[in-house]
Amino acid sequence: MDHLLHLDRTLDELDPPRWPPADADATRLIRKVHGLRHVPLGQLGPADLRVLVSQQVALPYVLPLAVRLLLNEPLLEAYFYEGDLLLAAVNAPASAWALLPDLGAQLRSSIVTLPEAAVADLPRGAAEELARFVAQHDSHRP
Template sequence: MNRLLHLDRTLDELDPPRWAEPAADATHLVRTVHTLRRVPLRELTPADLRTLLTQQVALPFVLPPAVRLLLEEPLLDAYFHEGDLLLATVTVPETAWHPLPDLADELAAAVAALPRAAFADLPRSAPDDLGRFVARYGSPS
């Protein structure tokens, strides 16, 4: 099944109910997430996807485009540092992957194929986070 069929739709359309406007005193992050829910999926940048993932917003719809990008470039620098989108993706709650086991398997294979040296510039917890993801979803050797 092609999980990227709805790229012309927004999260407000795909993940009802539509969110109301944020409160006048809402934080910048809250305003940003509300705005991103009204952007068509195809227009979301890697940084936008990272924000939505870390805030756990509409994960069944956000994970497929994020994984698609990561399969092409696993250590993509979305906003903060190399690999930040990957780390945001592998650390979403395990339940988010339940409807997407094939994507989890594909991403685990891509992570497992990375050379250990690729982790050198990642945050200190990255090897553990990536290892847990691969152990959970990777194919047994």
Template sequence: MNPLLHLGCTLDEVDPPRWPAPGADATRLVRTVHALRHSKLGDLRPGDLRMLVAQRVALHCTLPLAALLLLEEPLLEATFYPGDLLLTAAGAPESGWAPIPDLRTRLSAVIAALPDAGIAELPQGSAEELARFGGRSATQP
């Protein structure tokens, strides 16, 4: 499924079945993720995508949208720090990337071209995470 063709739809519409309402004792994270499933794909902000990808929600929709943002601005600050969306996407399971190998290849090339100074600003262990994704040499910072 190409999420760009469904920007006016919600995750509940394109990723059935619809989720029931969260329980009364649900955490803030659970309530937020449930609420985001009612947002139109085109309305999801970078921070929303970071949260949904991190929680492995509808990766066939959320991961391509995140990747497209990252192709334009790889060190985008979604919520916490510059590059947080990139590290979240790079840490997504292979099963999430399997349907979109072209986006993975393009994002790997973008990561490989990042300046060492940009990588050095990321949290400890980020260079290794990006190397596992396939975009950089493990010897780079």
């Protein structure tokens, strides 16, 4: 299923059940995630995708959007630092990537072409996270 065909629909429409409004005393992050479920997919920006991926919300719909951005700019700074969206994506559960094997392969190919110096500039532990993602997916190849 091509999840990018639904760019005019929201996560609440595509990923039932619809979420109720966030509680009045909910954290800013919880209110943000609840609000993003009402935004059409095509209007989600890199920072929005980083939040949703990091919080593991509707990954079959948000990972394809994130990968689309990452294939053009792997070290895209979504909000906090260069490569933050990439690190959120590679830390998504293996079960989510199992549903999107072609996208995982494309992202893996993009990661292995990153210059060593660029990876070294990422936060501590990032190189290991990227290597783990590449190795995890390599072990599933026929």
